[in-house]
Amino acid sequence: MAVDQNLSNFSDLTFRTALVVYVVALFMSLYYYGRMQTVIDARRAGEADQAAEDFARKLGGMLQGLIWLGIIIHFAAIVLRGLAVHRFPLGNLYEYVLTVTAGAMAAAAIAFQRKEWRTLWPWLLTPILLLMFYGGTKLYAESAPVVPALQSYWLPVHVTVVSLGASIGLLSGLLSILYLIRRANPRGEESGIGGLIAKPLPTAKKLDQLAYRTAIITLPTLGLGIVLGAIWAEAAWGRPWGWDPKETVSFATWILYAAYLHARYTTSWRKAAPWINVLAMATMIFNLFFINQVVSGLHSYAGLN
Template identity: 60%
Template sequence: MPVNQTLSSFSDVAFQSAFAIYLLALLLALVYYVRMQSVIDARRALARVEEKALVAVGDGGADVVTETDAWAPTPAEIEKLEAGANKFGGMTQSLVWLGIIVHVASAVLRGLATERFPFGNLYEYVLVISAFTMLVAAVVIQRKEWRIVWPWLLVPVLTLLFFGGTKLYADSAPVVPALQSYWLPIHVSTISIGAAIGMISGIASLLYLLRIWQPQGREHGFFGALAKPLPSAKKLDALAYKSAILTLPILGLGIVLGAIWAEAAWGRFWGWDPKETVSLISWVLYAAYLHARATAGWRDHKAAWINILALATMIFNLFFINMVVSGLHSYAGLN
């Protein structure tokens, strides 16, 4: 099957453009993050002044309340400061959506160039799973209160894209015979969606642990500065939990579809191939996380660690199993 080199080149350009757009979005997101730190400091300073004023009134009045604080912003000043920060948040969101459009175009052009779904090697898988991750994240982060999380999502996605575009890149080509099946898009797209949602769930659990370590209003040190603009631990935990609720059935469906494909291709549903085994371990860990979240005594940070371990096994499966371990799934374009 001939490869359309023109479309393949356009796909590569779109990939590079998406990376550049995401990188610019990250820079704007970091500016927004820093500005929101200032907004929070201003709100807390004003709250302290108002609290002292109430105490002073209760004690018979004191005119030295504002003199005891180095900085006492007015509500109007805080509103102006927040409006300036929100401009960067809005620009970040717009750039992310532009990046997603270009990102998806890169995957579509890759598929059109080879006249197949772009799931033929590890580079293409990274291209697709990162696109799904960004799309799901952009839908979740439509609400302003979640825009502060963009740096924490963009950094791993950019790292994944950089590694995929440099170390995993493979020229457009027909797929190997083992992948020439109508099960390819069904199985891999389902797994990709489940893994993308799982990535968001795992990152949310990481941020939840950071917020637990640095409670709102009692942050300290470098990590306290990082945690200050984040949503409450309750909201982060809820995001991780709701995402995992979706991850478990979708990832499980992907494994079942893979088993059906395996029976058609290799004459058995399950053979404890390394990739099959680690995929099952990931699914079991997500099930364990959801069970732990519903069990008394495990609803605190202990359950979050299980979710993070599930994310770690998915990353291990994506890179180490595909690139190092030899098995029936060793057709990632690298070995």
């Protein structure tokens, strides 16, 4: 079928609109972060200001609402792209980044419903905006049919599952980074610039628990995505596994998430566990960009040529 250029243009417009909404949300979240620092300082000094706390609470609610608006627009861009090309919008790297960033934002919005988690938004919005900007500029591909190798019902099944796992994995890795920052600056013992940055964050225990819970979802989801990819590879290439660069790094990422979950409950490895989770996230990002764009393999469908 021919590409519906009008819907494609609307998809691009909604993508840019979501980007703008997220930028506004980032500035609002930074302001909220600063207000929470002031509120915390007042509480610790025994000079709590109820009006200031009420304002901060309302600001946090407005921030959450604005982010949900951005997520709705973000998903609208995905749907419109799919309708424009008459297929699932997962056929090139631009569409994959579009989907992964939307998934990460939705997962975070669900996880950050409680007020104490809303100070985490600047930490997530910053990398999401960088990914979206890079995806919308350097990785952008015009709406078009996919290459013959991707014209399969396995495309939406395999890539959707992998996208979901990647979205939640990004969130888990970020939470481990914040846990490390908070662990170095325990609540009530903050000092220096690191302490100033860490002050509005939840406790290290809560950050560690949420990182763990999201990794529990990431591990089987990525594992299922790898298995589905192997089934598709058997049908498409006559073999389920061939140690293609994409397959190899994906498997290594899954191993690292498994290692993180194991290390977290192993006394001698407990302190290293969050670093393993961060490494797993870094490996996944390496897979997303370097393997897709630089290394040649059977999975080279970035859509950049």
